[in-house]
Amino acid sequence: MTSCTVARINHDALKHNLARVRGLAPKSKVMSVVKAEGYGHGALQTARTLADSDGFAVARMGEGVSLRKGGVDAPIIVLSGFFYRDDPAICRQYQLQPVIHCAHQLQLVCQDKGRDPVDVWLKVDSGMHRAGFDPDDVEEALRALRVTPGVGKISLMTHFSSADDLDDTATGQQIECFNATVKGFKLECSLANSAGVMGWPESHAEWVRPGLMLYGASPLKGQSAEELGLRPVMTLESTLIDRREFNRGESVGYGKTWQCPEAMPIGLIECGYGDGYPRVLSQQAEVLVGGHRAKIIGRVSMDMISIDLRGLPEVSAGDPVILWGEGLPIEEIAAAAGTISYELMTKVTTRVMADRG
Numbered sequence: 001m002t003s004c005t006v007a008r009i010n011h012d013a014l015k016h017n018l019a020r021v022r023g024l025a026p027k028s029k030v031m032s033v034v035k036a037e038g039y040g041h042g043a044l045q046t047a048r049t050l051a052d053s054d055g056f057a058v059a060r061m062g063e064g065v066s067l068r069k070g071g072v073d074a075p076i077i078v079l080s081g082f083f084y085r086d087d088p089a090i091c092r093q094y095q096l097q098p099v100i101h102c103a104h105q106l107q108l109v110c111q112d113k114g115r116d117p118v119d120v121w122l123k124v125d126s127g128m129h130r131a132g133f134d135p136d137d138v139e140e141a142l143r144a145l146r147v148t149p150g151v152g153k154i155s156l157m158t159h160f161s162s163a164d165d166l167d168d169t170a171t172g173q174q175i176e177c178f179n180a181t182v183k184g185f186k187l188e189c190s191l192a193n194s195a196g197v198m199g200w201p202e203s204h205a206e207w208v209r210p211g212l213m214l215y216g217a218s219p220l221k222g223q224s225a226e227e228l229g230l231r232p233v234m235t236l237e238s239t240l241i242d243r244r245e246f247n248r249g250e251s252v253g254y255g256k257t258w259q260c261p262e263a264m265p266i267g268l269i270e271c272g273y274g275d276g277y278p279r280v281l282s283q284q285a286e287v288l289v290g291g292h293r294a295k296i297i298g299r300v301s302m303d304m305i306s307i308d309l310r311g312l313p314e315v316s317a318g319d320p321v322i323l324w325g326e327g328l329p330i331e332e333i334a335a336a337a338g339t340i341s342y343e344l345m346t347k348v349t350t351r352v353m354a355d356r357g
């Protein structure tokens with residue numbers, strides 16, 4: 001092994017979490033979201049493990065092409081659609097289903113001269129106001145798609161702004177707006193992300209689009225992944241590479257930001273912001289070392305982190321360290337970093353990606 005730092009991917013946990021989606025939305029087809037390299041878990045490896053999915057969703061055309069080239073033959077939906085004139089032809093070549101969310105995309109797809117049908121998704125802006133057609137413009141967009149020879153099956157979708165918060169009335173309003181907009185069109189629909197799957201059963205429709213919950217992190221505010229029956233998929237692991245004793249008053253790391261309040265042991269971990277562990281966690285988080293919690297001290301540097309080993313005489317160099325994952329919820333680390341689990345997962349850098357399976 002060339003590095004102690006590994007993002008270990010538990011493929012059984014991935015399957016378990018997909019089964020959890022199926023249990024919660026038994027009547028819906030599941031489009032597993034594997035954009036951004038499967039939220040940092042490896043898009044192709046994730047798609048292979050979740051081969052039971054009814055389809056996969058990516059954000060960009062290139063991500064879809066890579067999945068196809070990798071042998072995925074299930075439907076692939078491109079959530080951001082496309083931007084360039086040649087893109088409809090690429091969708092046709094690789095059988096990608098673009099999401100059409102704006103007038104420019106609609107124009108491109110309607111002007112395209114290809115005849116083999118490309119299945120498309122029309123996105124409705126039901127209130128998030130990021131991407132999607134205004135409800136008032138949906139009927140006209142649909143009419144344009146229906147008369148375009150190169151357009152195959154048309155499905156409808158929307159995306160929630162605040163479904164993670166079960167007390168927020170915005171999601172109910174979005175569901176109502178979407179349902180009123182698409183009523184009578186008799187097309188397959190998709191509304192629910194992970195939070196929708198977990199917390200808003202009335203949003204399940206024909207297709208659900210979970211991402212985060214597949215990777216075993218909680219999509220709901222105030223509820224842990226464990227409480228929701230999810231299992232962490234990625235465990236960011238490393239090793240304690242040194243244990244040293246320091247005297248009272250000695251400082252540790254860049255900027256000498258931490259001074260030993262007493263004579264004490266300090267451990268050194270091979271992991272840093274060069275691996276995707278946020279520097280903002282300097283003195284803000286804990287790790288699991290040899291199964292025990294220990295506090296980060298001093299600054300997180302590019303390749304190393306120092307930890308306080310007081311009270312842990314049994315811990316020694318060579319012991320395994322968990323930065324997040326099994327036994328140390330990623331939500332806890334994300335909260336300490338002032339961010340969300342999505343960002344931590346997707347920012348793990350390539351040098352630790354060796355164990356995607």
Ligand SMILES: Cc1ncc(COP(=O)(O)O)c(C=O)c1O
Pocket residue numbers: 033079159192193194195209210211212213219
């Ligand atoms: C359009 C769309 N659908 C579904 C998802 C999956 O969301 P989540 O990871 O919260 O389940 C995303 C992710 O951001 C998305 O952008």
